[in-house]
Amino acid sequence: MPPGTLPPDLPLDLPDAPRLALLSGASRGLGAALKAALGREGFRVVEFSRRACGPDAVALDLARPEQAAGAVRTALQGLDHSAPIDLIVLNNAATLQPIGPAWRQPPHAVQDSLATNLAGAIAWIAAIQAQLQDTPGRKVLAQISSAAAHRPHPGLSLYAAAKAGMEQFMRVLAAEQQDERHPFVPVCLDPGALDTGMQAQLRGAAPGDLRHAADFVARRPQLRDPADAAAAIVATLRAPHLAAGACLRLEAPAPAAAAPAPFFTPGRSLPHA
Ligand SMILES: NC(=O)c1ccc[n+]([C@@H]2O[C@H](COP(=O)([O-])OP(=O)(O)OC[C@H]3O[C@@H](n4cnc5c(N)ncnc54)[C@H](OP(=O)(O)O)[C@@H]3O)[C@@H](O)[C@H]2O)c1
Numbered sequence: 001m002p003p004g005t006l007p008p009d010l011p012l013d014l015p016d017a018p019r020l021a022l023l024s025g026a027s028r029g030l031g032a033a034l035k036a037a038l039g040r041e042g043f044r045v046v047e048f049s050r051r052a053c054g055p056d057a058v059a060l061d062l063a064r065p066e067q068a069a070g071a072v073r074t075a076l077q078g079l080d081h082s083a084p085i086d087l088i089v090l091n092n093a094a095t096l097q098p099i100g101p102a103w104r105q106p107p108h109a110v111q112d113s114l115a116t117n118l119a120g121a122i123a124w125i126a127a128i129q130a131q132l133q134d135t136p137g138r139k140v141l142a143q144i145s146s147a148a149a150h151r152p153h154p155g156l157s158l159y160a161a162a163k164a165g166m167e168q169f170m171r172v173l174a175a176e177q178q179d180e181r182h183p184f185v186p187v188c189l190d191p192g193a194l195d196t197g198m199q200a201q202l203r204g205a206a207p208g209d210l211r212h213a214a215d216f217v218a219r220r221p222q223l224r225d226p227a228d229a230a231a232a233i234v235a236t237l238r239a240p241h242l243a244a245g246a247c248l249r250l251e252a253p254a255p256a257a258a259a260p261a262p263f264f265t266p267g268r269s270l271p272h273a
Pocket of ligand 1: 025028031060146190192193
């Protein structure tokens with residue numbers, strides 16, 4: 001492929017290429033479900049989190065962006081950087097904290113939030129690029145986003161600012177990758193409201209911190225099983241038609257009798273966090 005073009009259809013199968021997934025925040029919630037779903041697809045999954053549980057887990061606190069390069073080097077030890085790879089990079093880790101207007105938070109809480117969700121995430125992605133930009137193969141780079149990137153939820157300004165910032169970062173990254181000989185394909189995926197600890201934090205927030213806290217309590221029966229979301233995300237990332245720079249949102253599953261529909265569609269208008 002000549003430099004300056006992105007593959008219109010990424011190869012679905014690179015039969016001889018190792019399948020490797022680098023996944024942040026797989027110690028619980030959606031990340032744990034993604035780890036299982038990627039494992040079922042034959043990926044070796046290296047997880048990055050503070051807890052870092054399991055044999056292929058690397059300790060990383062994204063609130064400390066300076067840790068990212070070392071953690072990525074540890075994860076990629078022994079990998080042949082010149083051989084084709086079937087790679088999925090998924091930035092899934094995030095924190096909702098601190099919930100409440102930014103002006104009421106101490107500066108270190110503002111800094112930790114933005115470092116975890118924005119600066120640390122970018123440092124982690126940049127460290128992976130620094131190691132694998134020139135490696136050939138199918139290289140998908142996905143950011144787990146949120147409707148909060150577009151919808152103002154009073155009390156979630158720090159989380160929302162970082163999610164919006166990451167979406168734009170991924171769009172610019174997609175444009176930059178057009179100049180690369182072996183481009184990554186950056187995409188954002190909004191999984192919708194999931195039954196994880198993050199929603200429990202929203203339900204437990206004080207109404208003085210989160211204006212619509214009661215809505216999150218009422219919404220509980222509609223939350224999606226993270227295992228279903230993870231299966232849809234992995235299917236999307238394995239699809240042949242994956243446009244660099246796309247921001248996709250998870251659709252409700254089609255009724256069993258209906259023709260199969262894509263799980264993710266462009267745009268967003270869902271009433272979830
Ligand atoms: N749940 C929802 O309704 C919903 C809706 C839209 C989007 N999302 C997005 O989906 C993704 C997963 O959310 P979730 O609901 O599964 O959240 P969760 O249950 O709270 O899990 C968050 C994960 O992020 C990791 N993490 C948090 N702070 C970290 C740090 N400083 N350094 C490294 N890892 C850190 C945690 O691991 P450690 O604590 O071990 O570090 C954990 O594995 C997030 O990006 C979230 O914004 C969720």
